[in-house]
Amino acid sequence: MIPAAPSPVGPVPADSAGNWVDRYAPAPLRPYLRLARADRPIGSWLLLIPCWWSLALALRVQAEGSAPAYGAAVGWAVLFAIGAVAMRGAGCTWNDILDRDIDGRVERTRSRPLPAGQVTLTGALVFLALQLLAGLAVLLCLPFFAIGVALSSLGLVVVYPLMKRVMWIPQLVLGLAFSWGALMGFAVLLEALPAPAFLLYAGAVLWVVGYDTIYAHQDREDDAVVGVKSSALLFGAHSAKWLAGLYGAAVVLIGLALVSAGSGPWAWGGLGIFTVQLANQLRRLDIDDRELCLRLFRSNRDSGLILLVGLVVDALFA
Template identity: 55%
Template sequence: MDRPTVSSLPDAVRGHWADRLAPASLRPYLRLARIERPIGWWLLLLPCWWSAALAAIAGGQSWPNPPWPNPLHCLLFLIGAVAMRGAGCTYNDIVDRDLDTRVERTRQRPLPSGQVGLKGALAFLALQALVGLAVLLQFNAFAIATGFASLGIVALYPFMKRFFWLPQIVLGLAFAWGALMGWAAAFGSLSLAAFLLYGGSIAWVVGYDTIYALQDIEDDEIAGIKSSARFFGDKVRLGVAICYALTLAFMVPAFVLAGAGKVAFAGLGLFALHLAWQVARLDRNDGAGALRLFRSNRNAGLILFAAMTLDCVIRAL
């Protein structure tokens, strides 16, 4: 029997190295981990980096933490985000392999298209999870426990779209978990500032994933898949605006409690302007435009992290 054709998915980055340079036998597994769609691990990583930066702002120059985001922690978060995003996507595709055949954008994914078998997907999931575990074990005991506490939410998410109209809330609970991890890694504890950052990150995830879900809204209706994009309907722009307003409503007091300076608040202002720009440009009937807006959240998040880091550096000089 001929091997199923391996082709790029509609929302993949065109010309990505995983599609051009990786051996043909590995490409379906790389797609299973969404390697050719790096925006996912960026969005998982950014709350981790924000949290590390907020912890550095709050801690100042107190030993043993550096007066800026801990470089080793940031590197570990990067590796962990790539591994765990891949593991999460693999798990999601295992659970959703039948649903994915009913949605145009997802029916060419490796599992529903037959490019990867179930046993191979399970083995690949275990491998990625082991990489994530190796990263997690580099942190203090409290941070390790905090990381493990997220697994229940991650396991629950793929099932929510079957009966809950706002599955993006559960996705937010999982994807924003890094907003707790940077603080836990720095201090071995959590505080109100970290929880507020987590709340803001959850609202951010719900907002940008609602934009992402606009690509599938017609197919989701046919397949009976629930999403925030369907829930908000014609009021989707207002729904995203409320999510982004909640993001700022949580983040501003988090910055205040951590003792953030003017540069960090300026970055938060630029972040807010970027979110407002997304809302203004949002068109419920433009799937391609929705994908571009969704991807732009990486830039918004990096702007905020850069400003927080610069705030730390200026204080240390």
Template identity: 60%
Template sequence: MSGQTAHDLRVADAVPDHWADKYTPLGVRPYLRLARIERPIGWWLLLLPCWWSAALAAIAGGAAYPNPWHLVLFLIGAIAMRGAGCTWNDILDRDIDVKVERTRQRPLASGQIRTRAAAAFLVLLGLIGLAVLVQFNGFTIVLGLISMLVVVIYPLMKRITWWPQAFLGIAFSWGALMGWAGAFGRLDPAPLLLYAGAIAWVIGYDTIYAHQDREDDELVGVKSTARLFGTRSREALIALYGAAAVLIGAAVVLAGGHAIALIGVAAFAGHLAWQIRRLDIADPALCLKLFKSNREAGLILFLALSLDAAVQALA
């Protein structure tokens, strides 16, 4: 394999014709793929609970809109920390990834990047995340640092438990606490309920995602809720997505949300119901499509919460 071909090796499920694979130097591309830059759905799903929490805090605090500076910081932090999480995951999983069809061309598994270089890249992304975190109040900084414990252990969970998606939920939903903490310097029942609802949401959508690898995971001995639920996945999603809608709705009520916010929760729940209705666990392409559609579901909720805050402030 030539040097150019090695650096231009695309991962099987990468977005085709992405700018990262067309306009960046060959030597940089493996690092961008390591951070999943060409697959923005990951940082969107990490970002949305942060934005929900910031919008919920705006409602509770009587502000007309979420703190714009905080929204920008959360965006930068989500991109950096999602990249760091993916890099850490690939460092730990490089021997597993080479055995799975969808992941065997990832930069570490395919030999495009050495482990030492990936570790240096991980440190760089972590420093960017830290630079974002220290812009917040002291309580939020400590809260953000605590989340690193979950991020570190998550990639190991699929080796020891059938519920690795729950640990992903704990990590990916942390932003549901951060937006509120950034606004008030404390936590209250509303963000805690939002956090619990977001965890249920993450377990649900990542179960759908994991059905893409169900057969390969069984061969290599990797555990997941997709394998655990199997043909009962639709029933499990009804419970998980139902819990997410109820818990998030309760958070909105506690924060003082009015009709617009609750309509947003209902629309969010309707989108999740559509995913359940469409689900076919034997169709990997459909599973990926439904998984990605959670960005739209999350944006619907964020926009409704933000609009509710604006209307209440103007009333």
């Protein structure tokens, strides 16, 4: 049982006010749901999308040698969605446990449940354990090979929240962890990791580093005061150029994954629109406008889903 929060109703982060958690969830559960970022599902979407990309691309690879397992892919897609919500929530909870002192000194995060005193440390640890159990239940449904692939990512998940203390681009570790799903579709459908899997993974990693750099510009000034590191601080006024390089390399790597998988015009069309969407982010970027940075960051969900549609249609016509 999760210990009762000391103050179930309290300050709400400005970028999550008015969401379904505040409108519909029972008051005692709201701090825990905020701890898991259930009030901001964008993170779950961004964790899930590479999983779905890999399922669609694995179907395309599968079509080269045998009949694609479309029905199985749908089942795995649903299971991945459940796992993404559970593990993203667990990751956010773990992050907030480690960063509870830093969060209290940053304007955007000081209203999070732990620094605001709405959840005790014991309560957060129990809640973390419950989410990990949910993730374990999903993990045990996977083929043995895929279980091994999934477990290989746990080290990255554990150390990521600490990276802002020791390296200037902690977003790289986030990208390595958050993009792991780009391998999982191949792991469950093919029980192997062919070249397209690694190319897709590499492209997804750079995409994550790019969009999380935009997100990090919201906290740039506070991070400098607190003494933590980020790519937003490192790139500074040259962020647009760095992002162009990161996004450009991501598109090239994903394109190489399509070539390696033998993808057709629908997949290339999806990648083309995905590229236009990323270019539009760079065109609009103003690193001093926090609200715009948040909107551009969130727009990556739509960009990723557009690419997904192209990959899925291409797999269906394979």
